[in-house]
Amino acid sequence: MAGMTLQEKLVAFRVWELITSIVVIGGVFAITSSTLYLRPIPHVAIQLNATNTIYARDPSLDLTEGVEQVPLSVAIAIYYATPLLVHAAFQWHRFVMNDTRDFMLTLAMSTAVCQLLTHFGKVTAGRFRPSFYDMCDWDTSIVWDGVANLCRNPKGEAEGRKSFPSGHASGAFSTLFLVTLYLLGRSKLLAGSALATQRGFLASVNFFLALVPTVVAMWISITRSQDNWHHYSDILVYLLGCYVSLTCVTRRQAGSVIGILASILAYCFNYGSLFDYKSAGMPLETLRDLKEVDVPAFNDLQDSGLRTELADLNARLRVEVEAKRELQRLRARDKERFADEFSQFEARLLRANETLEKNRQVVEASLVEKDNFIEQLQIQLDKKQHAIDCLKQDPRLLHSSRRRRQAQPPIFFDHINGGDSMNSGSDNGVEDSKVHELELQMSKLFVQLQEAHTKNDAQDDLIEGMKAANAKLVASLKKMKHKLKEATDSGVNHMFHDMTRKCMRAEAEKAAVEATLVAAQSEIATSKANAEALSVKLKAANEQVTVLEDDVKSRGAAQLAMENQLLKQQHYIKDLEVDFKTLKIESKADTVSRMVTMYASGDPPPPVEQLQALLLDLENEEGVVSCDPLASDQEGKQRILMSLMQSQAILDGVAHHLAQGCARFLGSNCALQ
Structure with a gap:
C-alpha cells in the first residue's frame, strides 16, 4: 500500500464505486424534485336522470390521514444503524479482511438501486394515496363537477400523488434484508458442506435470529397501510429489483429463478455464494487474493484450529472416559473379591455352626447318658444306704458288737477269746467287713457322683462359651451383611426412595388432576346441560322473534300503507x-x-x-x-x-x-x- 499511487489506492479501496452509488442517490433527490405525472382526479359519477349527473369523491382515496407510526427520520435511523451495529459486532467477534469496505459499498449500492427505482416509480406513476383528499385539504363547501381541482394545499396534493411504490417498504427491505443475508453468510447456515451448519438447537436459534431484521422490515411496511399512507399493492413493491436470479447468489450452483430484493443484487455483487462453505460471508476480493497466494482461506484456518481444539478435547474426553471405566472395573473387582471373601466366610461360619450343633448334640447326649448313669448310681447308693441302715438297726448285730466293745478291749478280746468266742468274733468281723465294703462303695459312688457333676458343669460352661462365640459370630455376620448391603445398595436405596417419593408425588398430582378432571367434567356436563337448555330457549326465542318480526313486518307494511294513504x-x-x-x-x-x-x-x-x-x-x-x-x-x-x-x-x-x-x-x- 505504501508504494501505490493515489489512483491505485482509489481503485484498491473501491472509492470510485462508492462515489458512483452516492451520485445515484443524489440523482434520486433530483428525480424527487422534478414534476409529477398529474393523473386526473378520480370521481364517482351518479346519474340522476337523462340530463342530471352528480359527482362524488372516490371512497378508496377518502380515508383519514393517520399519524405515522414510523416517521421518516426513525425509519432512516433503523435502516442504517442496524446494519452498522451488526457488522461491527461480527467484525469484533471474528475479523474478515476487506469485509468493512465491501459491506459499506454493498449497503450504498443496495440503497442507490432501490431508492432510484422507488422514486422513479413515484414521479412517473403518480398514484393517489388512500388519504389523498385529506392530504390536499379538499374543499367540501363547493359542489364538485367531477373535473375541477378543489385541493387547497399544493404540497399536500403533491405528497398525495406519491403512493406507488412505498418508499418505507423498499428502503426497509433494501437494508434490513441485506442484514439477514449478511447474517446467513457469516454464520454459514446455508452452506452445502456438512461442516458448515451447526446441527441442533444453536443452528435453529441462529437461523431465526437472522430473520429478525426481515421481520422488522415487514412490520415497517405494514404500518404504512395502517396509517393510510399506502395501498397494499404499493407495499408489495418492496420486491423492487426482483429481477435477479437466485443463481446470482449461488454463483456456481444451479437454482430456480425467484423474486428477490435489490439487496440480493448488491450482496452478490460483493460477496461470495451463501451455499458454498468456503465463500459464505467472504468478500469476493478476499477470496480472489487468497486463491492467488495459494493459501487456505481464513475460515479454513480457523476451522483447522477448531478441529485441533476439538481433537484435543476428544482425546482428553477419551482419557477421562477410560479412567472412569478403569475405576469402575476396579470397583467391580473389589466388589467381586469382597463378595467372594464374604461367601467364604459365610461358608466357614455355616460349617462352624454345623460343627457346633453336632458338638452340642453329642454333649447333650453324653449329658443325658451321664445323668442316667448318675441316677442309676444314686439309686444304687440309696439301696446300699438303705441296706446299711437296715444292718445298723439289726438288734442282734448291735447287741453283740456293743457288748464286746463294752466288755473287753479289742486286744484282750482278740488274744483271750478262743474256741467259740473266736467263731463269734469271726462272724462279727465278717459283718463289719461287709458294712465297710458298703461304705467304701458308697464313698466311691459319691466321688464318682461329684466328678460327674464337675464334668457336667465344665461341659455346661463349654456349651455356654460356644454359644457366646456363636452369638458373636452371628452378630459379626449380621453386621457384615448390613455393611455390605449399605455399601452395595445405598445408591439404589436412594434412587428407590427418590423414585418412591416421585411416584407418591406423581400419584398425588394424578389424584389432584383426576379430581380436577372429574370436577371439570361435571362442570362441562352441567354447562352442556345448561347450554342445551339455553339452546332450546334460544331456539324458541328465535322462533318467537321470527314470528314477531313477521308480525312487525306485516304491521309495518300496513302502517306504511296507512301512512301513504294518510299522506x-x-x-x-x-x-x-x-x-x-x-x-x-x-x-x-x-x-x-x-x-x-x-x-x-x-x-x-x-x-x-x-x-x-x-x-x-x-x-x-x-x-x-x-x-x-x-x-x-x-x-x-x-x-x-x-x-x-x-x-x-x-x-x-x-x-x-x-x-x-x-x-x-x-x-x-x-x-x-
Whole structure:
C-alpha cells in the first residue's frame, strides 16, 4: 500500500464505486424534485336522470390521514444503524479482511438501486394515496363537477400523488434484508458442506435470529397501510429489483429463478455464494487474493484450529472416559473379591455352626447318658444306704458288737477269746467287713457322683462359651451383611426412595388432576346441560322473534300503507283547502270589484241595504253569518277597506304555502334521486 499511487489506492479501496452509488442517490433527490405525472382526479359519477349527473369523491382515496407510526427520520435511523451495529459486532467477534469496505459499498449500492427505482416509480406513476383528499385539504363547501381541482394545499396534493411504490417498504427491505443475508453468510447456515451448519438447537436459534431484521422490515411496511399512507399493492413493491436470479447468489450452483430484493443484487455483487462453505460471508476480493497466494482461506484456518481444539478435547474426553471405566472395573473387582471373601466366610461360619450343633448334640447326649448313669448310681447308693441302715438297726448285730466293745478291749478280746468266742468274733468281723465294703462303695459312688457333676458343669460352661462365640459370630455376620448391603445398595436405596417419593408425588398430582378432571367434567356436563337448555330457549326465542318480526313486518307494511294513504288524504285536504281559499278569494275579489264599480260609476251611492248585502258576501264564508247594520256610507267604505286588507293577507299566506309546498316537493324528488 505504501508504494501505490493515489489512483491505485482509489481503485484498491473501491472509492470510485462508492462515489458512483452516492451520485445515484443524489440523482434520486433530483428525480424527487422534478414534476409529477398529474393523473386526473378520480370521481364517482351518479346519474340522476337523462340530463342530471352528480359527482362524488372516490371512497378508496377518502380515508383519514393517520399519524405515522414510523416517521421518516426513525425509519432512516433503523435502516442504517442496524446494519452498522451488526457488522461491527461480527467484525469484533471474528475479523474478515476487506469485509468493512465491501459491506459499506454493498449497503450504498443496495440503497442507490432501490431508492432510484422507488422514486422513479413515484414521479412517473403518480398514484393517489388512500388519504389523498385529506392530504390536499379538499374543499367540501363547493359542489364538485367531477373535473375541477378543489385541493387547497399544493404540497399536500403533491405528497398525495406519491403512493406507488412505498418508499418505507423498499428502503426497509433494501437494508434490513441485506442484514439477514449478511447474517446467513457469516454464520454459514446455508452452506452445502456438512461442516458448515451447526446441527441442533444453536443452528435453529441462529437461523431465526437472522430473520429478525426481515421481520422488522415487514412490520415497517405494514404500518404504512395502517396509517393510510399506502395501498397494499404499493407495499408489495418492496420486491423492487426482483429481477435477479437466485443463481446470482449461488454463483456456481444451479437454482430456480425467484423474486428477490435489490439487496440480493448488491450482496452478490460483493460477496461470495451463501451455499458454498468456503465463500459464505467472504468478500469476493478476499477470496480472489487468497486463491492467488495459494493459501487456505481464513475460515479454513480457523476451522483447522477448531478441529485441533476439538481433537484435543476428544482425546482428553477419551482419557477421562477410560479412567472412569478403569475405576469402575476396579470397583467391580473389589466388589467381586469382597463378595467372594464374604461367601467364604459365610461358608466357614455355616460349617462352624454345623460343627457346633453336632458338638452340642453329642454333649447333650453324653449329658443325658451321664445323668442316667448318675441316677442309676444314686439309686444304687440309696439301696446300699438303705441296706446299711437296715444292718445298723439289726438288734442282734448291735447287741453283740456293743457288748464286746463294752466288755473287753479289742486286744484282750482278740488274744483271750478262743474256741467259740473266736467263731463269734469271726462272724462279727465278717459283718463289719461287709458294712465297710458298703461304705467304701458308697464313698466311691459319691466321688464318682461329684466328678460327674464337675464334668457336667465344665461341659455346661463349654456349651455356654460356644454359644457366646456363636452369638458373636452371628452378630459379626449380621453386621457384615448390613455393611455390605449399605455399601452395595445405598445408591439404589436412594434412587428407590427418590423414585418412591416421585411416584407418591406423581400419584398425588394424578389424584389432584383426576379430581380436577372429574370436577371439570361435571362442570362441562352441567354447562352442556345448561347450554342445551339455553339452546332450546334460544331456539324458541328465535322462533318467537321470527314470528314477531313477521308480525312487525306485516304491521309495518300496513302502517306504511296507512301512512301513504294518510299522506295522500292530507295532500288532498290541502288541495281542497287551497281550492276553497282560491274560490273564497275569487268571490271576495268579485264582491270588491262590484263595490268598486258601484262607487266608481259616479252614480248616486247605493242604498244602505245593498251595501249591507255586499258586506255580508265579503265576511260570510258560508253565507250564514250576519253582520252589524251600517250606520252610514263612511262606515261601509271603512269596512270594504278592511275586507280588502284581509284579502291581501290571505293572498300572501296562500302564496307562502304554495312556495313551501313547491320547495318540499323539489327536496323529496332530489332525495329520491
